Amino acid sequence: xxxxxxxxxxLGEGIDLDLSKNEGPLSDSNLLxxxxxxxxxxxxxxxxxxxxxxxxxxHGLSPNQLLLTAGGDDALFRCFLSRSGPxxxxxxxxxxxxxxxxxxxxxxxxxxxxxxRGGRFPVETFIxxxxxxxxxxxxxxxxxxxxxxxxxxxxxxxxxSRLVVLDAAYAxxxxxxxxxxxxxxxxxxVVRTLSKAYGLAGLRVGYLLGPSDxxxxxxxxxxxxxxxxxxxxxALQRLNDPAHIGSTIGxxxxxxxxxxxxxxGFGVRSLPSQGNFVLLEHPAADLVAEGxxxxxxxxxxxxxxxxxxxxxxxxxxxxPEHFSRLERTIAxxxxxxxxxxxxxxxxxxxxx
Ligand SMILES: Cc1ncc(COP(=O)(O)O)c(C=O)c1O
Numbered sequence: 581x582x583x584x585x586x587x588x589x590x591l592g593e594g595i596d597l598d599l600s601k602n603e604g605p606l607s608d609s610n611l612l613x614x615x616x617x618x619x620x621x622x623x624x625x626x627x628x629x630x631x632x633x634x635x636x637x638x639h640g641l642s643p644n645q646l647l648l649t650a651g652g653d654d655a656l657f658r659c660f661l662s663r664s665g666p667x668x669x670x671x672x673x674x675x676x677x678x679x680x681x682x683x684x685x686x687x688x689x690x691x692x693x694x695x696x697r698g699g700r701f702p703v704e705t706f707i708x709x710x711x712x713x714x715x716x717x718x719x720x721x722x723x724x725x726x727x728x729x730x731x732x733x734x735x736x737x738x739x740x741s742r743l744v745v746l747d748a749a750y751a752x753x754x755x756x757x758x759x760x761x762x763x764x765x766x767x768x769x770v771v772r773t774l775s776k777a778y779g780l781a782g783l784r785v786g787y788l789l790g791p792s793d794x795x796x797x798x799x800x801x802x803x804x805x806x807x808x809x810x811x812x813x814x815a816l817q818r819l820n821d822p823a824h825i826g827s828t829i830g831x832x833x834x835x836x837x838x839x840x841x842x843x844x845g846f847g848v849r850s851l852p853s854q855g856n857f858v859l860l861e862h863p864a865a866d867l868v869a870e871g872x873x874x875x876x877x878x879x880x881x882x883x884x885x886x887x888x889x890x891x892x893x894x895x896x897x898x899x900p901e902h903f904s905r906l907e908r909t910i911a912x913x914x915x916x917x918x919x920x921x922x923x924x925x926x927x928x929x930x931x932x
Contacts, residue, residue, distance in 0.1 A: 583686040585682070595873055597902055599877055599878060599894050599897060604898065606779060621809045626805050638819070639763075648785070648807045649802075650784045650786065650807060656683055657679075659798055660683040660684060660686070661802060668688075668714045671713040676719045699727065700733075701733045710737060719749075721753065721854040726851055727853075735761070744767060744768040748770050753854060753856050755854060759789065767794075769795070770789040779818075779828070836896050839906070843860055856896050857896060858893070859892070861890050862917065865881050865891060868892055871916065877905070877906060880893040
């Protein structure tokens with residue numbers, strides 16, 4: 581049987597502000613300064629050792645505790661590949677990052693899913709399943725809910741599991757970054773990415789952190805050269821601008837609080853989020869998304885994911901102008917769906 585494949589959601593026509601993919605804000609620095617060296621850079625197979633050392637040092641680790649990967653996606657996939665085999669079981673929450681069930685399917689690993697619809701991490705049920713599993717996946721902040729696991733619960737999960745993968749793709753936006761705690765536990769590896777806070781999703785640079793033996797073992801799965809030479813060069817340049825990154829993170833954290841307040845002013849419930857996005861619930865989620873699209877803003881719905889039919893995920897833009905456009909748009913669209921939700925949309929034009 582053909583395994584499940586990921587199909588990127590289509591962006592509707594006329595959308596010029598895409599807030600559907602949790603990407604980071606635009607960089608204002610010139611990212612293509614490699615200049616004359618580019619010819620030589622692209623002629624050779626990539627040498628990514630500088631980027632590896634630089635990222636490892638950022639986390640106080642040595643390079644052999646870090647595996648560079650083609651985005652966080654590839655880090656997750658290698659974790660699955662490393663455990664694939666007959667009768668292998670993984671455990672994860674539901675909902676969670678959508679590639680986790682897809683990779684389980686592609687690698688023939690049976691996935692046990694534990695419900696976590698926001699609020700506290702379901703530690704007891706998760707541990708119950710994790711103690712029998714070969715590998716456990718915890719995404720915190722979780723996508724699409726934005727919920728987080730506590731340090732105490734992460735410790736309990738680690739002590740009950742063989743191997744834990746903590747997907748911390750959104751760690752920079754959270755109140756607490758659990759990466760150092762996770763790395764002290766011995767059987768936890770941590771997925772990180774430059775796609776979110778660093779605004780470099782197009783480069784496909786991610787990495788896995790962990791004890792050197794686990795990193796070596798997981799790194800022996802998958803293809804060589806996952807990060808291109810150009811991506812590595814641009815990523816290194818971007819890492820030299822930490823001030824810019826810090827300011828956009830602050831902006832996004834403020835936006836998600838203001839946005840939740842705006843939603844609640846319209847009687848719409850959203851989940852407290854520690855990511856760069858907000859998940860809201862609306863009985864006419866599809867029509868609200870359509871309304872936003874008509875005004876040029878792309879947001880994410882999940883019509884095919886059980887339990888998320890009424891959910892809408894909106895990325896915080898990290899940009900004052902785009903944020904105020906988002907607020908104006910939502911203030912135009914939501915009142916159309918006062919209860920009971922109308923099934924027809926007739927939107928006034930709002931200024932872009
Ligand atoms: C929780 C989580 N992990 C990993 C990823 C993968 O990101 P990338 O492959 O761009 O690093 C994403 C992307 O949306 C995500 O939401």
